[in-house]
Amino acid sequence: MKLSNMNSNRRDFLKKASLLSGVAVSLPALHQDAFGASASFNMSGYAAPKIDKVKVAVIGLGMRGPGAVDRLSYIEGAEIVALCDKHADRVAKAQKLLTSKGLKEAKSYSGEDGWQQMLKETELDLVYICTPWPYHAPMSIAAMKAGAHAACEVPIGLTVKECWDVVKTSEETKKHCMMLENCCYDFFEMLTLNMVRQGLFGELIHAEGAYIHDLLELNFNKNGYDNMWRLRENIKMNGNLYPTHGLGPIAQCMNINRGDRMTHLVAMQSNDFMMAEKARELATSDSFFQEFVGKKYRGNMDTTLIKTEKGKTMMLQHDVTSPRPYSRLHALSGTKAFAQKYPEERIAFGHSFVKDEELKGLYDKYTPQLISYIGEQAKQVGGHGGMDFMMDWRLIDCLRNGLPLDQDVYDGASWSVIVPLSCESVARNSKTVAIPDFTKGAWKTNQPHDLTLNGGGNTGIRPKVTKSQENQLNVK
Template identity: 35%
Template sequence: MKRRDFLATASAGGILASLPLRAARARRSDVLRVAMIGTGLRGQSQLGPLLSRDDVELVAIADTQRVMLDKTLRIIADAGRRRPHVYGGDGDTGAWKRLIDGGGIDAVFICTPWEYHAPMAIAAMQARIAVGCEVVAGITLQDHWDVLHAQQRSGTPYMLLENVCYRRDVLAVLQMVRAGLFGELIHLQAGYQHDLRGVKLNSGSPDAPYGSGVEYGDKGFSEAQWRTQHSIDRNGELYPSHGIGPCAMYANIHRGNRFTHLNAFSTKARGLHDYIVQHPKGGPQHPNAKVGFKLGDVVTTTLRCENGETILLQHDTSLPRPYSLGFRVQGTRGLWMDVNDSIHIEGVSPPHAWQDAQPYLDRYDHPLWKRYAAQAAGAGHGGMDWFVIHAFIEALKVQAPMPIDVYDAVAWSAITPLSEQSIAEDYKTLPFPDFTAGAWRQRKPDFALGQAW
């Protein structure tokens, strides 16, 4: 087959998904010029892993808020690094466009509110700037197709920065799955189960972003300025990737398997209203006590896979509860659950009894953690942030495929609009789009996640 015919056929069938992507505009492999769009609390938490690297130069930052830019500049100065070029700070929502148009950037980290992720990623890829995008990839289903097509047309690397894929126990369990410890996989569970009432509602003070009041939107600060509105306007699995990312790795999604169907159910919404009414700065007469929240307190989404597994996700962010992602990995020979830190393996564990999972987690500790635990110590989210940034930077330097690539990103994130559609259409079961156009059959179950580095 002639090269041009092969490329045309591969692109049409999605086969290029399995081929290495070139690094975008990297002038040399030892130092990458990176930028950050969005210097809020999430962006600032990513600065430590970035500024600790001598193969990265942070050359530009952009944000709409001067207070966040100033805090970011102080962090950079305290690290002894050169001051980057600054865009925005005056409420200009178009400052990020000037950053991209300014050139001289190899990669950009997108750490903004969700609704900006797709347009920013598309613009960056069109400018041949590699993208490390915080979750989620888009809002509407069309957003996800647009991100995918922009990546395919440009060939620019895109990685979803899903840090839970690098959680130490999650990666150890991936080692167990690959070793066949659980037998053939049958069922997986996970979710985003995190009390966010004090995140979605606060006093509006930059010095007290959590739990300080019951304001949102223009009167709130940080995530309360934008995330709360999604709970008012939308009902679905709004934050799927923390749970579905590891489950997709276990089930080899896009690497010999795929999602085929989805449905979702939602409970009534009570938690955020009750929080406003009962908060010392709220009460029954507070104006926000009249706000109607569309997002059900618990949203349950079920997916079926081509190879016969089912995956159950739960989104639970508006009720009092301890944090938990609720992982369950179950196969024909046993299962692991993170809530009780326990495991049961037939023929090894006592019959009908749990064992402590820690000895298994130690035995199957992933090579990444064995090699880099010391470097990751102190980074955000128990070191997970260090690993996801490390994987993105290293893949870009050697022009390797992104460990969590654009196909993973759009499929994991598209669960949100599909779950919204399912609930809106009387809990209808929907076919799941095949973003790879059939290439999932040929792709290999690597999920190296930077293991070579």
């Protein structure tokens, strides 16, 4: 072979090798081209037409649904008109919850396809979804196509394609699709978000979030998740299966999708040291658990590192099986200040944390309007200390007043897509994986959501707790 041909072949080989080396890292970007056609409409900052009375359907009345029914029953201008669950007895219990409060019964739907029948037969403004994870994207998409806004428990999708499909449907229908990330409405998270907006942290450099929660006993409880669905997900997927509780609040602080975006991640995961052993232990005395013996379970601890377009970093952790105290971390590190929520709420403007009295002063000065307005009632209604009720109240508030939602479909998709992408990185020995830009470039001009209640001057009508509920809350 001539030298010139050898050099030419070598150049061709190196060129192809270079291209191939980037294929794995770019796979999600290819997903973006395949599923994320150019946006027909930008849902960031979108204000849908006002709805005087929001007709709500709740799907999924197992773990989370009954609490949602209870909370929504307190909010003026929200009417629960339909209830749906695979199991008819759960629907009956939710109906009793309504009638015991002096509210009229909603339409009842049950069975595997009950939710589809409900969407065909019932005129709805909002579908509130509390079902197992695999149903989230299909139900959200169907609700929007049926003409309703969708509010869905976390995560909003389990695959890259599902996340793109949810985004595309929201843009095409101009219907909101809000992922119900309640941790964005917790008191310390909202305090630090407002402090970041007011410049007290300077420029954020790094943030940390987590979902560290010992659910080992609950995941193996036959009376817990229906058909052991959550345990099954811990067999099917090996990555960060629940990133949004930690990610949502810090993503808002870092203006993700509104001035910055997440570009790529790396995930590393420990082996499983708990679940397989738990299955073997239980199976020795209960044959029911033989099905779960010999399975390969996801590891105890997943640590995912994320970098943003502006060069900032984020760390997420997920561990639901180790015996350790609950934590979502919520740590923010800026050029002027630092904050962390666990094991106790602390803020520092230098090398030392502020004293309790100074922290109280920060709460007094920087607590957002939402908490000042409804926070005390939220604590009385409950739902993880009140953050669930504030989330529901604010959702109804925005729909009734024609305000943009605090969390849009791009937030739901980009926070949820960490699930499949972390699984991909773990499977590829912690290789870097690109994160799709669900805004398709709009993050450069999208504005951070308004922390005031009025949304830039729209005074509107603030929902109160319903009169039928005032006595229960001792509201003056």
